[in-house]
Amino acid sequence: MPIRHFTKRLLSKVAWHAYNTYRKGLDYNTQFSQTTKILDAPRENIEAFQAQRLERLLKHAYRTTPYYREILKTAHSDISRIPPLEKQDIREHLDSLSSTAFTRKQRIRNATGGSTGAPLTFYQDRNYWNQRNLSVYYFDQWAGWNFGEPQLIIWGSLADLREDRPWKHQLDTFWRNQYWLNGFRLTDTAMWAAFEKMNQCQPQTILAYPSSLYQFAKFISKNGLTPLCKLKGIIASAEMLQPHYRTLAELVFKTKVHNRYGSREVGLIAMECAEGRMHINCRDLYLEIESPDPYTEPGEILITQLNNYAMPFIRYRIGDVGLLSDEICPCGSDLPILAELLGRTTATFRTRRGTLIHGGYFTQQFYDIDGVTQFQIIQESLKHCTLKVVTNEKWTEATHRYLVQRIQDALGTTVVVTVELVDDIPLPPSGKREYTISKVGSDIGDL
Numbered sequence: 263m264p265i266r267h268f269t270k271r272l273l274s275k276v277a278w279h280a281y282n283t284y285r286k287g288l289d290y291n292t293q294f295s296q297t298t299k300i301l302d303a304p305r306e307n308i309e310a311f312q313a314q315r316l317e318r319l320l321k322h323a324y325r326t327t328p329y330y331r332e333i334l335k336t337a338h339s340d341i342s343r344i345p346p347l348e349k350q351d352i353r354e355h356l357d358s359l360s361s362t363a364f365t366r367k368q369r370i371r372n373a374t375g376g377s378t379g380a381p382l383t384f385y386q387d388r389n390y391w392n393q394r395n396l397s398v399y400y401f402d403q404w405a406g407w408n409f410g411e412p413q414l415i416i417w418g419s420l421a422d423l424r425e426d427r428p429w430k431h432q433l434d435t436f437w438r439n440q441y442w443l444n445g446f447r448l449t450d451t452a453m454w455a456a457f458e459k460m461n462q463c464q465p466q467t468i469l470a471y472p473s474s475l476y477q478f479a480k481f482i483s484k485n486g487l488t489p490l491c492k493l494k495g496i497i498a499s500a501e502m503l504q505p506h507y508r509t510l511a512e513l514v515f516k517t518k519v520h521n522r523y524g525s526r527e528v529g530l531i532a533m534e535c536a537e538g539r540m541h542i543n544c545r546d547l548y549l550e551i552e553s554p555d556p557y558t559e560p561g562e563i564l565i566t567q568l569n570n571y572a573m574p575f576i577r578y579r580i581g582d583v584g585l586l587s588d589e590i591c592p593c594g595s596d597l598p599i600l601a602e603l604l605g606r607t608t609a610t611f612r613t614r615r616g617t618l619i620h621g622g623y624f625t626q627q628f629y630d631i632d633g634v635t636q637f638q639i640i641q642e643s644l645k646h647c648t649l650k651v652v653t654n655e656k657w658t659e660a661t662h663r664y665l666v667q668r669i670q671d672a673l674g675t676t677v678v679v680t681v682e683l684v685d686d687i688p689l690p691p692s693g694k695r696e697y698t699i700s701k702v703g704s705d706i707g708d709l
């Protein structure tokens with residue numbers, strides 16, 4: 263290994279340790295080994311831990327949130343009798359769902375881009391983030407990740423799309439030993455540069471949006487290139503991992519792709535092991551399938567987040583459909599298995615130059631704009647796009663121009679954008695809101 267790579271890994275390991283000690287306290291190492299111990303434990307120990315955490319959360323919710331005090335009626339509740347928490351409930355009761363045990367300053371605001379449901383704002387606390395990160399470290403190790411080891415990230419970052427890229431992002435990626443390829447704009451030039459960077463930096467793992475990983479793998483394959491790095495594994499997250507994405511990526515990168523299922527609202531939900539099963543993160547959450555028989559009949563996934571005391575999410579309807587499995591996994595983990603994850607798709611747009619624009623590019627830019635209550639972007643053709651908007655009192659002509667500009671920035675300045683102000687954007691039969699729909703190509707992933 264060249265000396266500069268060795269030094270960088272060493273520096274990054276030290277930086278990771280310092281970061282975690284700063285965030286989680288001097289007993290960070292103990293916390294991490296406790297996390298590992300719980301997640302590696304036999305099923306009965308995991309379930310006992312989970313039940314204890316659940317009881318504590320319900321008591322906390324009853325005592326400190328007006329919303330749950332009203333719903334639960336008592337501090338000792340049976341979770342199966344609690345009505346699921348809908349996204350609309352969070353929108354309407356943001357304040358009464360927030361715990362009075364936390365000051366405004368202690369609440370950390372977060373929001374979803376709305377790729378799997380309507381855009382949503384909510385609060386989390388520092389301990390939630392600490393626990394979330396500990397779980398991510400644990401599960402990412404299943405895919406070969408480790409502190410300080412170089413990682414290629416094929417991800418959407420709006421900061422990377424802007425000329426005024428914040429210095430903080432660059433500093434973060436430096437000390438974390440990460441290299442970024444922007445998944446929202448995968449041009450041939452960007453992919454050539456990323457391929458060269460990958461050979462030079464020798465990442466051990468890749469963390470990627472599945473569709474972007476697929477495009478990168480396809481580019482490498484089409485150009486007859488061979489990656490020179492020896493990857494330990496790939497983590498695919500944030501959208502559905504289509505079977506053909508996996509097949510090509512595993513062929514090109516000669517390593518296993520691990521599917522990771524999570525969300526901004528509740529953190530890491532499940533991770534695929536070496537034997538190809540999705541194990542549920544029972545340390546951080548309690549997962550239910552809304553079905554008469556969750557082992558044979560798929561149903562909507564309900565999640566209770568066990569660590570977020572700033573704003574309890576109890577039986578949160580996340581907007582995905584799943585099925586459980588009762589098989590014992592040969593990998594040795596006793597964590598229960600999510601047999602199938604259905605739903606969750608994000609439309610991908612294509613520009614006239616052939617660049618693919620991930621639907622998340624739009625949802626991330628548009629979800630938090632004053633004046634916009636609801637939106638949907640439809641790519642009618644390579645030359646024409648329709649933007650449907652449900653506006654509110656803050657809508658101005660400047661907002662109109664801004665949205666059109668953002669779409670043209672992504673799809674090309676000659677693209678005609680028709681803005682339709684509508685009263686409502688009805689849900690499709692699936693019940694899942696579609697923010698981006700592309701009519702260009704039936705299977706854009708195969709273009």
Ligand SMILES: [Zn+2]
Nearest residue numbers: 535539591593
């Ligand atoms: Zn397993």
